[in-house]
Amino acid sequence: MASSAEDVYRRLAPPVLGYLRAQRAPDPEDLLGEVFLQVARDLHKFEGDDAALRRWVFAIAHNRLLDARRRASRRPRLVDRDVPHAPAPPPADPFDPELVEALSRLTPDQREVVVLRFVADLPLADVARITGRRVGAVKAMQHRALETLSSLVDRPAPPPPAPPPPAAASPTLAVLPSAAEDNLTTPPVS
Amino acid sequence: MEHDDQSPAVRRLHELGTQPVDPDVAARHQAYLSAATPAPGRSRMRPLLAGTMLAGALLGGTGLAAALPGSLPEQAGSVAREVLAAAQLVDDEDGDKKAEQAAKKAARAAARAEGGPGTERFLEGCTVGDPPEPFKGNHGQYVKAHPDDPATPDVNERQVAAESDCGKPLSSLNGDDESEANEADEPKDETRSTGADKAAEAKAAAEARKDAAEGGEAGRPESPGNSEGPKPPATADNEQGAENRATERGSSGDAGKAAENRPEGVGPPTSTSTSTP
Numbered sequence: 001m002a003s004s005a006e007d008v009y010r011r012l013a014p015p016v017l018g019y020l021r022a023q024r025a026p027d028p029e030d031l032l033g034e035v036f037l038q039v040a041r042d043l044h045k046f047e048g049d050d051a052a053l054r055r056w057v058f059a060i061a062h063n064r065l066l067d068a069r070r071r072a073s074r075r076p077r078l079v080d081r082d083v084p085h086a087p088a089p090p091p092a093d094p095f096d097p098e099l100v101e102a103l104s105r106l107t108p109d110q111r112e113v114v115v116l117r118f119v120a121d122l123p124l125a126d127v128a129r130i131t132g133r134r135v136g137a138v139k140a141m142q143h144r145a146l147e148t149l150s151s152l153v154d155r156p157a158p159p160p161p162a163p164p165p166p167a168a169a170s171p172t173l174a175v176l177p178s179a180a181e182d183n184l185t186t187p188p189v190s
Numbered sequence: 191m192e193h194d195d196q197s198p199a200v201r202r203l204h205e206l207g208t209q210p211v212d213p214d215v216a217a218r219h220q221a222y223l224s225a226a227t228p229a230p231g232r233s234r235m236r237p238l239l240a241g242t243m244l245a246g247a248l249l250g251g252t253g254l255a256a257a258l259p260g261s262l263p264e265q266a267g268s269v270a271r272e273v274l275a276a277a278q279l280v281d282d283e284d285g286d287k288k289a290e291q292a293a294k295k296a297a298r299a300a301a302r303a304e305g306g307p308g309t310e311r312f313l314e315g316c317t318v319g320d321p322p323e324p325f326k327g328n329h330g331q332y333v334k335a336h337p338d339d340p341a342t343p344d345v346n347e348r349q350v351a352a353e354s355d356c357g358k359p360l361s362s363l364n365g366d367d368e369s370e371a372n373e374a375d376e377p378k379d380e381t382r383s384t385g386a387d388k389a390a391e392a393k394a395a396a397e398a399r400k401d402a403a404e405g406g407e408a409g410r411p412e413s414p415g416n417s418e419g420p421k422p423p424a425t426a427d428n429e430q431g432a433e434n435r436a437t438e439r440g441s442s443g444d445a446g447k448a449a450e451n452r453p454e455g456v457g458p459p460t461s462t463s464t465s466t467p
Contacts, residue, residue: 004227005223005224005226005227006220006223006224009216009219009220009223013211013216013219014207014208014209014210014211015207015208017209017211018206018207018208018209019207021206022203022206029211029212029215032211032215032219033215033218033219033222036219036222036223037222037223037226040222040223040226040227041226041227041228043227044227044228095205095206095209096202096205096206099199099202099203099206100206102199114203115203118200118203118204118207119203119204119206119207120207121204121207146197146199146200149199149203150197150198150199153198153199153202
């Protein structure tokens with residue numbers, strides 16, 4: 001079934017944008033435009049079903065991301081003050097900053113695999129094809145990546161702090177602070 | 191798509207891929223897409239490209255000269271026209287015109303390059319092979335088909351073939367400017383000297399007379415470069431011709447060299463020395 005470029009954009013732009021965000025692309029929306037510009041130019045040459053189309057679009061997204069990273073690493077930045085030793089952290093993801101932060105803790109290969117697999121919703125074979133790996137290697141990476149992610153993202157919430165025990169009260173004696181709390185010594189009342 | 195693991199991390203990853211694009215951003219992108227998508231069947235280049243490709247495909251055969259009315263037998267012409275029609279090059283009037291122009295240009299180039307059967311050639315009395323058979327082809331092919339036979343040292347068969355008109359387009363023999371039957375193919379006849387040569391000869395003759403009158407040395411060679419006796423006429427594509435030209439230049443010295451660089455009819459500068467072969 002022939003799809004128009006607009007049609008493909010409506011269906012695949014959200015997962016592609018999610019993929020680019022999860023990968024901490026320098027400017028995900030701008031890159032999204034580049035990806036679909038190429039899709040629009042070459043769509044008339046494409047032949048295949050929906051699954052093949054999805055794979056093709058994400059292959060383009062993968063390559064454009066690599067190009068953008070190379071460009072960003074090569075571009076000299078002129079500043080009139082001292083350059084900090086570490087690059088500034090990218091802005092937090094607007095949707096799920098915790099998840100994206102956790103993804104940044106994975107190795108680049110693991111992140112690539114897990115994002116293509118679950119954000120782009122591609123089968124293992126397609127992920128292997130796009131990343132140029134064997135299916136077995138992709139499976140192993142996915143397993144390790146999910147373990148790490150789960151430990152970071154699926155942590156159980158810490159227990160709430162225990163309420164302080166109620167203080168014991170005597171009817172004949174005034175309540176006195178405990179010796180541990182007060183260094184002053186008070187003579188007992190007879 | 192099924193997930194291997196339905197852990198919260200996987201669910202959140204999946205949700206990350208379902209978030210919609212900002213509407214303003216999406217609208218901007220959609221505008222780019224409309225501009226970037228090539229419109230099917232409306233490209234102006236397609237007729238030109240298709241015409242050029244067809245011209246190339248038909249080069250070995252009838253050539254697209256067949257598409258030009260009146261230039262070929264009807265049968266070949268109609269075949270070419272059918273092919274063009276079948277390729278559906280015509281989208282609109284402009285496309286048709288451009289395709290036709292491209293086809294004509296390609297056909298002219300093909301005719302010039304290969305001189306296909308569409309070009310009328312001088313073939314009268316031209317034979318090839320043993321036993322001789324009527325030759326049909328261009329001049330270059332005719333020359334190649336007549337190598338020099340060592341058994342006949344007195345005659346250079348290749349040279350004779352080169353000097354003949356066999357295979358040459360009739361239009362070139364009639365002096366048509368458009369053909370590529372150029373001056374190099376025509377034998378350089380000593381009797382057809384250029385104005386510069388004539389001037390050089392006249393000058394040499396005048397100086398000879400002057401020398402004789404003054405009682406100087408015995409005259410110069412009778413004609414520039416021909417003291418070794420008659421030579422076969424020079425042509426562009428034989429070594430003998432190149433030798434002749436070199437000899438002519440050498441013996442006429444500065445005058446000869448200057449003559450090559452001067453336009454016709456301009457006399458050579460005064461030269462007091464000439465080289466003798």
